Amino acid sequence: MKKFPRIVFIGSTPFSFFSLxxxxxxxYNIVGIITTPDPPFFKKKNSFPIKEYALENHIPLLQPKNLLDYSFLRNFTMWKADIQIVVSFRILPIEIWSYPKMGTFNLHASLLPQYKGAAPINWVILNGEKKTGLTTFFISNQVDSGNILLQKEVEVKKDxxxxxxxxxxxxxxxSIVRKTLEGILQKKIKPIPQKIISSSLLKYAPKISPIDCKIHWKENSIDFIYNKIRGLSPHPSAWTTLFFHKNKFVRFKIFFVKKIRKVHNFPIGLVILSSCEMKISVKEGFISVIEGQIEGKKKMNIKNLINGIQIRKNLFVR
Incomplete structure (x- = not known):
């Protein structure tokens, strides 16, 4: 194990695990890991790979509720970190990110300065982008605005x-986290200020709420609806309300679809069923559902989902 630098790793999601x-x-000398506290009454196995990896490899672990708690700060400073690496974690107070003499760098899942915020991967697809990537940058006072270290561009496929x-x-x-660390240690990376982009061209990636996930069939285009379903799949997932006759309705999550461009005279939101296809009429054609989940049931492919629907006529989504 390398003795230098002393690294504190900070992360909370399965995405973080790959860098750790x-x-x-x-x-590399990981002297400590900071992750989120265990949620109460949650026992699902393999849901916390960061914590499990720390325990398996006997790496010191802290799970603070409050990042300014005296007891946490005392234990944190005892690690004497030279540098900190953050991947998928909440906003850090200055007392934490400014502590190491070599600084704290973060991995963000977009090509900064575009898509600053909590949900960059979702918003890139929601907006129909053709490329995105990863960015490492030194954390500073403003969120996701520090000097850039490395970037890696990737293609976003249309489906x-x-x-x-x-x-x-x-x-x-x-790989990009490791290369960033090595570049800092070897002094081969020169931090670059983020490009200044006019507010009209800057795109953000705020946290997505459940109401943001509702599909508006009448108001939106086929491309907008298609991108929304892709951008929210599998989580938090796009949803609609499926209406049967006699005012019966259920929430319906949609995970995978294909779009069919076709001129038609059907009312928007009509659900057309066959033995193995569910088409929903939209302005420029149809959204064909491939995988969905009716409230109270499991996620299913479309054939199994259709088999479970007893009423086949007068179906609408709203």
Whole structure:
């Protein structure tokens, strides 16, 4: 194990795990890990790979509720970090990110300065972008605005979902974090200020709320709806309300679709069923559902989902 630098790793999601594993298997000296507290009554196995990896490899671990708590800060400073690496974590107070003499750098899942915020992967697809990437940068006072260290661009495929794009970015995340660290240590990276972009051209990636996930069939175009379903799949997932006759209705999540451009005279939102196809009429054609989940049931492919629907006529989404 390398003695220098002393690294504190800060992360909270499965996305973070790839960078942590890359550094540790390369024998970098991870002297401590900071992650989120365990949620109460949550026992799902393998849901916390950061914590599990720390315990398996006997790496000191802290799970603070309050990042300014005296007890936490005392234990944190005892690690005497030379540098800190952050991947998928909440905003750090200055007392934490300014502590190491070599600074604290963050990995962000977009090509900064575009898509600053909590959900860059989702918003890139929601907006129909053709490229995105990863950025490492030194943390500063303003969120996601510090000097850039490295960037890696990747293509966004036209039918790619947020989950598929995240998996693709995961696979290269560890490498860019390691290369950033090595560049800092070897003094081969010169931090560059982020480009100044006019507010009219700057795109953000705020946290997505459940109401943001509702599909508006009448108001939006076929491309907008298609991108929305891709951009929210598999989580937090796009949803609509499926109406049967006699005022019966259920919430309906949609995960995978294809779009069919076709002129038609059907009312917007009509659900057309066959033995193995569910088409929803929109302005420029149809959204054909491939995988969905009716409230109270499991996620299903479309054939199984249709088999479970007893009422086949007078179906609408709103």
């Amino acid at each position: 594993k890359e550094l540790y298997t390369r024998k 790619e979902t947020a989950g598929e794009l995240e998996d693709k970015l995961k696979k290269i995340s560890g």
